[in-house]
Amino acid sequence: MRFPEDFVFGGATAAYQCEGETRTHGKGKVAWDDFLEAQGRFSGDPASDFYHQYPVDLDLCRKFHIKAIRISIAWSRIFPSGTGTVNQEGVDYYHRVFQECHKNGVEPYVTLHHFDTPDVLHKKGDFLNRETVEAFVDYAKFCFEEYQDEVSYWFTFNEVWPVATNQYIEGTFPPGIKYDIPKAIYSMHYMMLAHAKAVLAFKEGGYKGKIGVIHSLETKYPYEDNDADRLAAKKEDILANQFVLDATFLGEYTKETLDMIQSLASINGGSFEVDPQDLKIMKKAAPFNDYLGMNHYQSHFIKAYDGDNDIYHNGTGEKGTNRFRLKGIGERMFKEGIETTDWDWLIYPKGMYDMIMRIQEQYPMYKAIYITENGMGYKDTFEDGFIDDTPRCDYINKHLKALKQAISDGANVKGYFVWSLMDVFSWSNGYNKRYGLFYVDFKTQKRYPKCSAYYYKTVIDRKDVL
Numbered sequence: 001m002r003f004p005e006d007f008v009f010g011g012a013t014a015a016y017q018c019e020g021e022t023r024t025h026g027k028g029k030v031a032w033d034d035f036l037e038a039q040g041r042f043s044g045d046p047a048s049d050f051y052h053q054y055p056v057d058l059d060l061c062r063k064f065h066i067k068a069i070r071i072s073i074a075w076s077r078i079f080p081s082g083t084g085t086v087n088q089e090g091v092d093y094y095h096r097v098f099q100e101c102h103k104n105g106v107e108p109y110v111t112l113h114h115f116d117t118p119d120v121l122h123k124k125g126d127f128l129n130r131e132t133v134e135a136f137v138d139y140a141k142f143c144f145e146e147y148q149d150e151v152s153y154w155f156t157f158n159e160v161w162p163v164a165t166n167q168y169i170e171g172t173f174p175p176g177i178k179y180d181i182p183k184a185i186y187s188m189h190y191m192m193l194a195h196a197k198a199v200l201a202f203k204e205g206g207y208k209g210k211i212g213v214i215h216s217l218e219t220k221y222p223y224e225d226n227d228a229d230r231l232a233a234k235k236e237d238i239l240a241n242q243f244v245l246d247a248t249f250l251g252e253y254t255k256e257t258l259d260m261i262q263s264l265a266s267i268n269g270g271s272f273e274v275d276p277q278d279l280k281i282m283k284k285a286a287p288f289n290d291y292l293g294m295n296h297y298q299s300h301f302i303k304a305y306d307g308d309n310d311i312y313h314n315g316t317g318e319k320g321t322n323r324f325r326l327k328g329i330g331e332r333m334f335k336e337g338i339e340t341t342d343w344d345w346l347i348y349p350k351g352m353y354d355m356i357m358r359i360q361e362q363y364p365m366y367k368a369i370y371i372t373e374n375g376m377g378y379k380d381t382f383e384d385g386f387i388d389d390t391p392r393c394d395y396i397n398k399h400l401k402a403l404k405q406a407i408s409d410g411a412n413v414k415g416y417f418v419w420s421l422m423d424v425f426s427w428s429n430g431y432n433k434r435y436g437l438f439y440v441d442f443k444t445q446k447r448y449p450k451c452s453a454y455y456y457k458t459v460i461d462r463k464d465v466l
């Protein structure tokens with residue numbers, strides 16, 4: 001079996017990670033600007049200079065037969081303060097980008113929020129504040145109206161759980177808070193409420209395109225086959241996966257989900273109560289999700305853990321340094337026989353297959369799935385104009401095989417996007433963690449196809465893995 005004729009092969013990007021020009025052309029500040037400056041390790045400028053280089057990148061897409069690109073709109077380029085005055089220069093910029101996409105036969109799949117809430121709203125609590133929910137919906141409505149002739153595929157949020165955990169549990173995203181599980185839970189709930197309201201606005205507006213949300217879904221397995229580890233895996237799964245999947249497809253939280261979430265909140269010194277009005281809105285919106293975007297990089301093997309919270313983020317690529325232990329939840333373990341990247345991410349394509357089949361079984365109302373991100377962080381080296389990234393080709397190939405298996409076992413998967421199209425900046429790792437099919441020399445901003453770009457073109461042409 002090959003991939004279906006209409007299967008979409010794309011490449012993914014995100015505004016803050018590739019555009020550069022973070023404080024110019026009328027763009028409003030985002031929390032990342034100060035957060036990164038205070039860390040002093042690296043900055044979002046000039047990143048891959050997509051602000052100017054988009055014609056080059058889209059031309060590369062055309063040449064390498066990549067017919068779809070994930071792009072995010074930077075909210076603060078449109079509304080520099082999150083609400084109110086519109087920055088026409090930002091609005092025009094995305095018109096030019098979308099037109100260039102179509103000129104090159106590349107379909108834009110557009111995300112409205114990819115980790116970059118405008119600073120004014122972020123400072124007031126980001127998605128812990130209902131004001132941000134309303135501001136997001138107004139921004140979404142503006143984009144639906146403005147870009148309706150150019151964009152047919154929309155996503156509201158990129159990765160609800162990672163936003164929450166990185167902001168409030170790992171502390172690697174601004175505001176850099178650690179171990180506050182109740183805050184993480186509330187922020188996910190309000191993002192899912194904002195998603196639901198945006199979906200309803202989209203459908204009520206009668207726009208011709210489609211809409212969904214993107215979740216990062218990592219399969220959680222018990223480390224050992226015993227009750228304690230099974231429970232630990234279950235806890236992390238409910239917190240990271242089932243909570244947002246329930247919200248997306250059911251528009252409410254099942255008793256199992258809510259009981260576990262409330263108990264995890266209380267072990268960690270807080271609580272979680274849902275406003276029934278929110279559930280009414282979420283329930284109304286749930287059937288209108290046209291698809292689910294699933295980002296998938298790795299899986300976790302979890303061991304029961306009752307010690308103190310202890311997280312160390314490997315943000316440098318020093319293999320074996322990562323630690324993730326949450327009190328009363330579990331500890332993520334390395335597993336013999338399972339390879340990892342230099343940043344300690346487990347390479348386990350079966351996790352992707354299992355997650356897709358789990359959605360198929362647990363949420364049979366889903367309509368379609370796009371793998372909206374998958375790829376491998378790697379320390380690429382540039383030698384004589386040649387970039388040999390064979391491990392990345394292997395990584396992609398293995399995951400595409402798992403995907404093919406899921407499709408032949410009945411899952412409706414419509415497309416796959418490699419993260420990332422070209423090298424971009426990585427939020428908590430900087431510039432040495434490269435993912436691109438195209439190598440970017442960040443000094444000259446020249447692009448060079450890696451082996452993986454040629455590999456991917458072959459897959460696209462054959463509609464099959466190698």
Ligand code: BGP
Binds near residue numbers: 017159162295373425
């Ligand atoms: C996803 C994000 C992307 C990208 C990717 C790789 O979670 O949606 O923005 O960054 O992960 O992650 P990292 O850059 O941390 O290696």
